[in-house]
Amino acid sequence: MAMQLQSVSSDPWQERPLWAEIDLDALADNVRLLKNQANGAALMAVVKANAYGHGAVAVARTALAAGADRLGVICVDEGEQLRRAGITAPILVMGHTPAGEAQRLTDLSLTPSVVSDQTALALARVAGERGIETPVHLKVDTGLNRYGLPRSEAADLGRWLHDLAGIQVEGLFTHFASADEEDKSYTIEQHKLFLSVAEQLNWVPIRHVSNTATLLDIPDMSLEMVRPGLGIYGCYPSTHVKRSLSLKPVLSLKGRLVRLTPIAPGEPVSYGRTWTASRPSLIGLVMCGYADGLPRALSNRGSVLVRGRRAPIVGRVCMDMCMVDVSDIPDVVVDDEVVIIGRQGEQEISADELAELCGTISYEILCGISARVPRLYLRQGRVVSKQTLVRELQEGVTASVPEGVLAEEPSPGGA
């Protein structure tokens, strides 16, 4: 499928009555604030999971322009998406890369995380065939017990990789289990264990441990590189984490009322009839459901903003729509803007608020916003590009990009 690039019109968004606005200026400011916090360390912007729902390509470009040095993803596909968009910065694949992906990873000049000799050997073989050296980062587990080499094996594998032709150990990293908690003792313990491994491999140039919570709370742990995700999107990992940097939320989720239905007392709304009008009510229809990323757990719990006031979500959230009680909103009309996440007038609904209502974290709310939701990218309050499920529209650009064509040759994966 070819991506069509067409001119952005300056008209208000009149297509799908549901969209996310991504404030690229806020994103750039957040990247600068976080980099400034990092004691001179390099910053790898974590853009996994479609940049936490914000759109990987636009976020990656903006973060790099704002001073990010590298990008972090989880799988080769995510890296390929960025390469296809012409992004040449080093990209670390932080998840597991099976040996079978060594070829493609090398073709794309991605940097893998390595935790086993199998993937390393496959990478070395491909590198040997091409007469290149593939940079890799060694992942050590220091107490998350999720992904990484056991500490006892890390130094041995590191030395073996050091001598393996075609492989260059560029980085060494670990990931913290409880960095966003008030009690930092486990994090400090993990950090110590990590440094003891790093000492044995003291020739590795880039050591990195810091996610957003660590960067905010313990900037002294920044080492040679930090890897914030959530913070660049303007959210805080937990209520315990310091808010000394004024990060600004980047994403708003908005829609329009597409229909208003007056109902009589005693009439139910939505599947299962879990809500019944207790008075003559006016029910607004919003084309946002759990398939768009509005959790069904918000049924009869959440609210949206209309005309600067809160309108409760009534009845069950459906796959593609939800209903809101706008009985108390003066002058409400069809086409009124609905804010699901973001500000309207004096009111604000944050991703954290939705997360709390659902018993989850803002991370899950943000990365749950599905590809079906159009993304509108803003600079200085103006839409500069739009990304829908099937189209990418950019200001002043009318070319179309044929499928499978890399816009630019990626550079070799070095710094």
Ligand SMILES: *Cc1c(COP(=O)(O)O)cnc(C)c1O
């Ligand atoms: C997702 C991820 C990060 C970013 O974490 P945030 O809490 O969003 O800053 C950093 N490192 C690794 C290994 C990750 O998987």
